[in-house]
Amino acid sequence: xGVVLVVLVLLLVVMLLVRRRRKRTVPVLAGPPGGIPAFRxxxxxxxxxxxxxxxxxxxxxxxxxxDRGFYLRVPHEQLIxxxxxxxxxxxxxEEWPRGTTRxxxxxxxxxxxxxxxxxxxxxxxxxxxxxxxxxxxxPDAPGSTAQATLLQAIAGADALVGIIDGFRLLQADQGDxxxxxxLEASLDAMINAMLPVRSPIVxxxxxxxxxxxxxxxxxxxxxxxxxxxxxxxxxxxxxKVHSARRIVRLIPATAVGHxxxxxxxxxxxxxxxxxxxxxxxxxxxxxxxxxxxxxxxLALDRATRxxxxxxxxxxMRMSPAEALRTLGAHFTARAARVLAAALxxxxxxxxxxxxxxxxxxxxxDPVERAGRLARLGEADRLAEHYVxxxxxxxxxxxxxxxxxxxxxxxxxxxxxxxxxx
Amino acid sequence: MTGRAxxxxxxxxxxxxxxxxLVPGFLREHGFLEATAIPxxxxxxxxxxxxxxxxxxxxxxxxxxxxxxxxRDEYGRPLVLLHGFLCPDGDPVxxxxxxxxxxxxxxxxxxxxxxxxxxxxxxxxxxFTIEVAPVARPRISxxxxxxxxxxxxxWAGAGAIVVAGAVAAVVGFASAGGDDAPPPPCPRDVVxxxxxxxxxxxxxxxxxxxxxxxxxxxRP
Numbered sequence: 001x002g003v004v005l006v007v008l009v010l011l012l013v014v015m016l017l018v019r020r021r022r023k024r025t026v027p028v029l030a031g032p033p034g035g036i037p038a039f040r041x042x043x044x045x046x047x048x049x050x051x052x053x054x055x056x057x058x059x060x061x062x063x064x065x066x067d068r069g070f071y072l073r074v075p076h077e078q079l080i081x082x083x084x085x086x087x088x089x090x091x092x093x094e095e096w097p098r099g100t101t102r103x104x105x106x107x108x109x110x111x112x113x114x115x116x117x118x119x120x121x122x123x124x125x126x127x128x129x130x131x132x133x134x135x136x137x138x139p140d141a142p143g144s145t146a147q148a149t150l151l152q153a154i155a156g157a158d159a160l161v162g163i164i165d166g167f168r169l170l171q172a173d174q175g176d177x178x179x180x181x182x183l184e185a186s187l188d189a190m191i192n193a194m195l196p197v198r199s200p201i202v203x204x205x206x207x208x209x210x211x212x213x214x215x216x217x218x219x220x221x222x223x224x225x226x227x228x229x230x231x232x233x234x235x236x237x238x239x240k241v242h243s244a245r246r247i248v249r250l251i252p253a254t255a256v257g258h259x260x261x262x263x264x265x266x267x268x269x270x271x272x273x274x275x276x277x278x279x280x281x282x283x284x285x286x287x288x289x290x291x292x293x294x295x296x297x298l299a300l301d302r303a304t305r306x307x308x309x310x311x312x313x314x315x316m317r318m319s320p321a322e323a324l325r326t327l328g329a330h331f332t333a334r335a336a337r338v339l340a341a342a343l344x345x346x347x348x349x350x351x352x353x354x355x356x357x358x359x360x361x362x363x364x365d366p367v368e369r370a371g372r373l374a375r376l377g378e379a380d381r382l383a384e385h386y387v388x389x390x391x392x393x394x395x396x397x398x399x400x401x402x403x404x405x406x407x408x409x410x411x412x413x414x415x416x417x418x419x420x421x
Numbered sequence: 422m423t424g425r426a427x428x429x430x431x432x433x434x435x436x437x438x439x440x441x442x443l444v445p446g447f448l449r450e451h452g453f454l455e456a457t458a459i460p461x462x463x464x465x466x467x468x469x470x471x472x473x474x475x476x477x478x479x480x481x482x483x484x485x486x487x488x489x490x491x492x493r494d495e496y497g498r499p500l501v502l503l504h505g506f507l508c509p510d511g512d513p514v515x516x517x518x519x520x521x522x523x524x525x526x527x528x529x530x531x532x533x534x535x536x537x538x539x540x541x542x543x544x545x546x547x548x549f550t551i552e553v554a555p556v557a558r559p560r561i562s563x564x565x566x567x568x569x570x571x572x573x574x575x576w577a578g579a580g581a582i583v584v585a586g587a588v589a590a591v592v593g594f595a596s597a598g599g600d601d602a603p604p605p606p607c608p609r610d611v612v613x614x615x616x617x618x619x620x621x622x623x624x625x626x627x628x629x630x631x632x633x634x635x636x637x638x639x640r641p
Contacts, residue, residue: 047433047438048494048495048496048498084462095493095498095499096496096497096498096499097498098460098498098499098501099433099438099439099494099496099498101431101439101455101458101459101460101503102439102455102456103455103456103457103458103459104459104460132438132439133438134437134438134439134440137438138437138438138440140452141440141441141450141451141452141454141455142449142450142451142452143449143450143451143452143453144452144453144455144456145452145456146452146455146456167496261497265491266491266495267491267493267494267495267496267497268496268497269497270497
């Protein structure tokens with residue numbers, strides 16, 4: 001009997017040991033500490049407004065690091081597609097790309113690649129939805145889910161890019177009633193989609209090269225267009241509403257350059273000897289990420305901002321891994337709730353908040369940073385490298401926005417509050 | 422064998438965006454047409470299985486004569502037709518010939534569309550016969566639901582078996598006089614406690630080696 005009891009006790013002990021073992025198993029997180037911040041960008045533009053060429057131009061412009069310290073990378077199959085569009089657009093002997101069909105609705109995934117401790121790694125991910133513009137204006141076919149997918153993407157976007165077709169502006173300027181009506185229709189679509197959201201918005205005038213004749217000075221040209229747009233009641237209201245909590249920008253861009261295409265015979269044609277030189281295409285992207293951060297900042301009440309700042313400062317004195325643990329355990333959850341209440345659910349993901357924190361706080365003293373790095377373990381050092389890489393990318397994007405503002409002060413439509421960090 | 426081919430056309434106009442302009446007459450919902458028939462670029466044609474049958478399509482760039490004017494939209498983009506047929510009866514055998522036929526049908530529809538883009542409503546197509554190979558459709562049965570491990574039952578079963586084994590061991594000890602070495606204690610890295618009463622009482626993993634203890638009365 002005693003032996004049976006001993007066996008039973010042993011069995012119990014074994015069971016307990018197995019359970020304890022299971023509890024001790026902690027999943028090992030792969031990838032960069034805190035994950036890669038990911039933002040979804042959705043453009044709002046009617047068919048033919050230049051969404052696809054803008055996407056192509058953004059990628060072509062940012063596919064190499066240049067002097068900015070980061071570059072974009074896309075999955076290989078998307079790279080093939082972008083390159084095909086580019087060849088179609090840039091070759092004067094080819095037709096323009098034929099336009100996006102409903103079956104081609106998909107998201108392009110840009111990885112922002114930067115130096116992370118000597119290796120090139122993705123530090124931010126940007127999703128860019130490619131879709132046919134008629135989904136914004138035409139009824140969907142019975143049984144199709146494309147329109148629902150688009151509306152869902154708009155509602156869940158971290159930033160919205162309103163595409164104002166320079167071709168329609170040109171038509172309206174020339175007194176073409178249909179052109180003016182189509183311009184209004186595109187603005188109506190933007191108003192409808194952008195007015196209820198709280199995510200950052202930016203307006204891009206595509207085919208800016210078609211408006212060169214308006215004024216020799218680009219800033220004055222932009223002022224003429226801006227005045228016309230602001231004279232549209234709904235648009236002015238949209239800018240006013242969003243300006244209360246964010247900076248609203250109007251960016252002129254040309255995906256082909258100022259000496260490539262011409263409007264003649266009722267259609268836009270390539271010049272036989274045209275030179276393909278896109279301009280300002282990447283500006284929309286440069287505005288988006290810093291704006292997401294700034295709008296996050298503006299939306300927070302003063303107390304929460306103070307808490308965020310204090311947390312960021314505390315973070316500077318602790319190891320990144322430790323800080324990220326703190327962020328995960330307490331800070332993100334709490335702040336995300338505040339953000340959700342202030343900005344609307346789903347607007348700024350935890351990754352956005354993590355990126356915000358990366359960019360906050362006093363600038364590092366290089367000596368102190370070197371000392372801290374020396375004290376860190378390998379994992380912490382990696383985390384620190386990611387933090388620094390993200391800061392560099394955001395800093396560079398902010399610099400590009402500052403250059404744009406210096407060159408085209410009129411590009412700021414509204415919103416002068418900068419917060420008081 | 423012969424089957425039916427229902428022509429369709431997805432295209433954009435000079436002003437209107439992509440939509441289905443010609444729809445197989447038997448369809449109630451045709452959203453899948455626009456979602457499936459995407460531009461082909463370099464391929465001459467493509468086929469895809471859909472819930473309504475095999476969809477075969479080709480691309481055709483509209484010429485100046487076919488467009489009766491500028492074969493481009495107002496943005497300067499070429500006018501392109503995505504035309505083809507839906508075959509609910511099997512795999513079409515002579516697709517190129519059928520595609521030549523649907524191109525003619527599609528161009529007629531497109532001509533009417535260009536004449537009045539805003540007022541145009543999708544037309545319904547009639548089928549024509551085509552040679553098809555019967556499609557062997559495998560019967561799809563729902564996968565068997567995987568057995569869900571009932572942790573409590575497993576533990577109870579294991580416990581009962583071990584207890585039974587322990588009782589057998591006690592009997593064995595008693596009958597063998599207790600001069601055999603005791604079973605090796607299982608260390609902490611035990612990953613399984615399996616018992617097959619007919620062969621062994623206890624098995625454990627020790628230094629990556631499976632160790633079994635067999636009571637003396639079961640030893641050969």
